[in-house]
Amino acid sequence: MVWPSPLGGCRPESILANLNGPRRRAASYCSPVHSNPTGGWFRGNFSAALLAGGRSIRMGRDKAEIAVRWGDETVPLRVRQLRILESLEPEELFYSGPMRVNDLRGAKIIVDQWSDAGPLSGIASCLREMTSDLLLCLAVDVARIETPILLKLLGKCRAGQGIVPRLGKHYEPLVAVYPRKSLYLAIGQITEGRLRLQDFIRCLLREHLIAEYSVLDEELPLFANWNRPSDIGR
Numbered sequence: 001m002v003w004p005s006p007l008g009g010c011r012p013e014s015i016l017a018n019l020n021g022p023r024r025r026a027a028s029y030c031s032p033v034h035s036n037p038t039g040g041w042f043r044g045n046f047s048a049a050l051l052a053g054g055r056s057i058r059m060g061r062d063k064a065e066i067a068v069r070w071g072d073e074t075v076p077l078r079v080r081q082l083r084i085l086e087s088l089e090p091e092e093l094f095y096s097g098p099m100r101v102n103d104l105r106g107a108k109i110i111v112d113q114w115s116d117a118g119p120l121s122g123i124a125s126c127l128r129e130m131t132s133d134l135l136l137c138l139a140v141d142v143a144r145i146e147t148p149i150l151l152k153l154l155g156k157c158r159a160g161q162g163i164v165p166r167l168g169k170h171y172e173p174l175v176a177v178y179p180r181k182s183l184y185l186a187i188g189q190i191t192e193g194r195l196r197l198q199d200f201i202r203c204l205l206r207e208h209l210i211a212e213y214s215v216l217d218e219e220l221p222l223f224a225n226w227n228r229p230s231d232i233g234r
Contacts, residue, residue, distance in 0.1 A: 045133045046154065048090035049126040050081050050107065051119055051174060052097030052140035063141045063226060064097060077226075081140050082107055087147050088154070091132050096122040097140070117190045119174060120200060124186035127178060134162055139174035141226045149222050153177055153213060162210040164201050165223065171212065172223055173197040182209050 052064040064078035078097070082104065085093060095107040110129055114121040119139070127135055134157055138145060154177060156163045162177035174197070182204055189200055204210040215223060 046090055046136055046157075046177070047092035047094065047126070047130040047132040047134070048085040048088060048136040048138070049094035049096055049110070049122075049130075050078065050085060050138055050140055051122045051126075052078055052081075052095065066143075066226070068143065077143055078140055080143075081138060081145070084145060084147055084150070085136070085138060088136070088150060090136065092130055094126045094129065096126055114190050118195050118197075120186055120190060120195050120197060123173075123178065124183060124190060127180065127183040127186065130180070133159065133180060135178045135180075137174060137176055137178065139225070142172075142175055142223060143226045144222050144224055145175060146222060149219060150175075156211070156213055158211075161208065162204075163213050164204075164210050165215045166212045167215050167220065167223060171198060171201045172215075173201050175223060176201075176210070178204075179209050185209070 064076060066077045067074050068077050068080050070080045070083065078095075082093070082095070086106075093107040094110045095104055096110045096112070099109060108129070110122070110125050112121040113125045113128060117124075123135075123137055126137065134154075136150065136154065138150070153163050153165065153175075157177050160179050160181065162179045162182070164176040165172040185203055185207065186200065189195065189203070194200075201210065205212065
């Protein structure tokens with residue numbers, strides 16, 4: 001598939017207009033996410049993606065394969081994270097990372113469509129594949145994340161607008177919800193070599209394609225990253 005050439009800057013109006021034509025699914029309202037009488041969670045029109053394509057240089061080994069406890073068993077970290085996403089009941093479940101032959105929980109493997117573009121390539125590749133209105137992205141190394149905080153984020157979404165957590169002066173773009181229209185902004189930034197996720201988030205905020213959620217002090221530990229061996233278990 002040939003994609004239209006993105007315009008420079010954060011306002012590629014002609015590109016965004018390409019998504020205003022016929023939709024594959026009717027627009028839906030993601031909020032509220034709540035418990036229903038049968039015990040299941042409300043299903044909003046969203047997909048979910050586990051981002052596990054990092055090189056893990058500082059860790060010295062594949063983060064996705066770190067063994068963690070999950071209930072009464074020990075599983076690779078990627079399995080724990082996929083189970084978290086699976087519990088949200090997304091319409092689609094993606095795995096952006098190296099090919100795996102087992103323990104993918106039925107997730108579809110998404111191969112990065114842009115080389116040497118970092119995590120922005122993984123996000124864009126999943127946005128390109130999804131058929132839902134919103135995409136929840138989770139990095140494999142945010143190892144303390146739990147279902148309730150992800151439900152909280154989903155509950156703050158609106159039709160056509162995602163959400164990103166803010167931790168102090170910085171955003172957490174690898175635990176965030178992106179709308180379909182953010183794909184073309186991602187392509188534009190990749191094409192221009194502007195790969196910093198903080199810049200991508202600020203661009204989305206200016207276009208009102210995403211809103212920010214200020215993480216509460218008691219929620220901060222849930223967003224801790226495992227980057228080095230000393231981080232494991234903290």
